[in-house]
Amino acid sequence: MVKMINKGKKPKPRVLVCCGDMVFKGGLERMTFEVMRALKEKGAIIHCIVNSWENHVIIESINELGLPYSLGYNKAELTRRPRNILIAMHMFFDVIINSILLLLVSLKFRPTHILIPEYISLLRNMPGIIILRIFKARIVVRIANPPVYGGSKFYTKLWQFMVNPFVDRYLSNSEYTKNAVLKMGIKEDKVKRIYNCVPKRKSIVLTPAKKDFNxxxxxxxxxxxxxxxxxxxxxxxxxxxxxxxxxxxxxxxxxxxxxxxxxxxxxxxxxxxxxxxxxxxxxxxxxxxxxxxxxxxxxxxxxxxxxxxxxxxxxxxxxxxxxxxxxxxxxxxxxxxxxxxxxxxxxxxxxxxxxxxxxxxxxxxxxxxxxxxxxxxxxxxxxxxxxxxxxxxxxxxxxxx
CATH class of the missing domain: 3.40.50.2000 (Glycogen Phosphorylase B;)
Known part of the structure; x- marks a missing residue:
């Protein structure tokens, strides 16, 4: 998957971004686009995977950045306690289908890095992520929402045994989020805090109305x-x-x-x-x-x-x-x-x-x-x-x- 022999000048990173859980442009989504913008400015080659059912808002932003994209699956809600066997089976097939699609895109794109906006996307693509990591792709997870679960042993074990072994680097958006990640048993040298910036938005009103001091x-x-x-x-x-x-x-x-x-x-x-x-x-x-x-x-x-x-x-x-x-x-x-x-x-x-x-x-x-x-x-x-x-x-x- 990943080209491992480099001669002469070091090639630019090839970053595959898993955007399949994105539907609308909230804070997490906007900051992911800013990360892609920053990487593209320095010459990184970027490809995105979006969901196949509600993606027009996300695709619009990807197009504004001039980036290519492919369609994923992302149709099942991943939950700790599925209500019945059919929901559990749908979750299972969602993970398998997404992983297959991830690997098919990777065969052509040959990523050096996988950027995952939040840990649910990691779980949703887990088999594919494991294989890509074997082929030396670097797995980077941005943590925008702190993993705070009221001391739940289940989620602590989930992070320790299902998330952390397959992540090379965590990027948190605040000290609070970083500390929440550390409480999941993650080593501090694996987590980097990078504060958010003001996200780019379309400006509609060039001259805003007079300020109302009330x-x-x-x-x-x-x-x-x-x-x-x-x-x-x-x-x-x-x-x-x-x-x-x-x-x-x-x-x-x-x-x-x-x-x-x-x-x-x-x-x-x-x-x-x-x-x-x-x-x-x-x-x-x-x-x-x-x-x-x-x-x-x-x-x-x-x-x-x-x-x-x-x-x-x-x-x-x-x-x-x-x-x-x-x-x-x-x-x-x-x-x-x-x-x-x-x-x-x-x-x-x-x-x-x-x-x-x-x-x-x-x-x-x-x-x-x-x-x-x-x-x-x-x-x-x-x-x-x-x-x-x-x-x-x-x-x-x-x-x-």
Whole structure:
């Protein structure tokens, strides 16, 4: 599979990227595209494998990068406890079919590296990965979502005996995620932390509307773990304290929803229509040009609950790029992104009152708000694309000699 005899100048790496579990462009997907962009800039040859059933959004981004792709399978949900034998058989055949397709693509592409965006894709392609590793392909797994399972022995053993033996390198997006990986029994010298950068988005509005110094903005998934209902409570508290605030919400409000989240969106819509929040909350749906909406706002809020275990929080650095501070809860890696009272507010707990305290600290003092936005912009240097690209290029042996 992998050409092992190199004479003369060292050839550029050939990176096969397993994108089969990608359906929409969330944070994990966007950062995977940024990794591919960084590798391509240094001459890496890249090929992607996408799923065969819902891939138009992902293919659009791959085409923008000018990269070739092949179709995988990826139709079965891999679960610890399949409900019946038919589901278990479908899982088994999903792994076999994906591995066969991976090997067929590899026969032609001859990869030197396999880039896997998250560990489920590793399990889904496991037999093929084992064979490619025998032929000296280097297996690199990016960890965007920390493996936090409440001390589950099953998942600890899964990582130790089913994941780790077949991975050469883990790339985590934060110290929090890195520590979660280490708790799975992985050796520290096998894990590298590389902070995310601001992902490239299509700019639709070249000149955004005038900034509203009373506007709060939320960007993210509309699920209970993201804490939007807590932000509603915080907005009500601010109104009771005399602050004339509004709230814009960017996030998908239509389409498929997990059975465990059924009714949550509808409950939020009902609350937003009640007297305390009517004409204050706007649901803007999914938006590509997030930057323009952030620039129109005074402050960003990420009210995630503990259970979300935020692996990073890309919208927080997008807020920095827009020059506005963020109020965040202590969920996962969020504390790594904010300097308290300088470029944002780090809540001491997950209560609505603490979120309201953070928002009020900046909204009641315009000069303080503007200065925090300036500091937020300056702090973005920690999360520059240049650092992000250089560290990934080094991991794939593309550093300048």
């Amino acid at each position: 506007k709060i903005i939320f960007v993210g998934q509309i699920i209970p773990e993201k804490g939007l209902d807590l932000l509603f409570d915080a907005v009500i508290l601010l109104k009771e304290q005399g602050l004339n605030v509004t709230l814009d919400i960017i996030g998908q409000m239509e389409g498929w929803v997990s059975p465990s989240y059924v009714g949550y969106r509808e409950d939020l819509l009902k609350r937003a229509a009640e007297p305390y929040l009517k004409d204050i909350v706007r649901f803007l749906g999914w938006q590509e040009d997030v930057q323009s909406f952030l620039m129109q706002s005074a402050i960003h809020c990420c009210p995630s609950r503990y259970e979300q275990h935020e692996g990073f929080g890309i919208v927080c650095i997008e807020a920095k790029n827009a020059g506005i501070p963020s109020v965040v809860t202590p969920s996962g890696a969020l504390p790594e992104l904010i300097s308290h009272k300088q470029d944002g507010w780090l809540c001491i707990d997950f209560s609505a009152s603490e979120i309201a305290n953070g928002l009020k600290y900046f909204l009641e003092d315009k000069e303080r708000l503007i200065e925090a936005g300036r500091q937020a912009k300056l702090s973005l240097s920690r999360f520059s694309y240049e650092k992000f690209a250089e560290e990934h290029q080094r991991e794939f042996e593309l550093e300048d000699k």
